[in-house]
Amino acid sequence: MICVSPAEMQAEHLDSQHLLARARAGDAESFWALCEPLQARLARQALALCRDESQAQDLAQETLIAAWKSIARYNGRCQFSTWLCSILFHKHRSALRRSRWLKLISNLTGGADGPSEQIRDEAPTPDCALQISERSHQILLALERLPTKQREVIFLRFYADESLQGIAAATNQSTGTIKSRLFHALENLRQMRILNEELR
Secondary structure, eight states: OOOOHHHHHHHHHHHHHHHHHHHHTTHHHHHHHHHHHGGGHHHHHHHHOOHHHHHHHHHHHHHHHHHHHGGGGOOSOOHHHHHHHHHHHHHHHHHHHHHHHHHEEEEETTTTTTTTTHHHHOOOOOOHHHSSOOOHHHHHHHHHOOOHHHHHHIIIISOOOHHHHHHHHHHOHHHHHHHHHHHHHHHHHHHOOOOOGOOO
């Protein structure tokens, strides 16, 4: 176990703040230096959403690009990692909407060889199945049945490991609203008989 002294923690915090300030001023190298320690975590969270290695890599990359484009809007009210996770979630949701729209167009036009052929199979790939347990897979399927706002709170609370206050700051909502969404989300999962100690 590696012990980190308060002085080292303070120095690390100041370094992150310095990188953040430079990134917000338009310094790309500082931005990527700030993101580098978070890339593995972001990749895991992307895989939890996509359940496909290739799609997860694309999602994580798109998230970092979107974060760079909007770094000036990061206000520091939540952890930088939480802000990235929020962007990740919304990029994933947008991708799902595009996918469903392509399917709808294909169905309406009767195109058997249209775009839907490329996106029809949404089941986890064999490679992904090796990386997530059966229990995790069941939870992820249940999460897909939740309303979007409830699913976002669950993702940020249990996958991003963020506090309720941090989630409220990242989503521009009150802490009370986040508590309410979390309560209803957990209640819905209980009714699905999917909730266990992993999400308590």
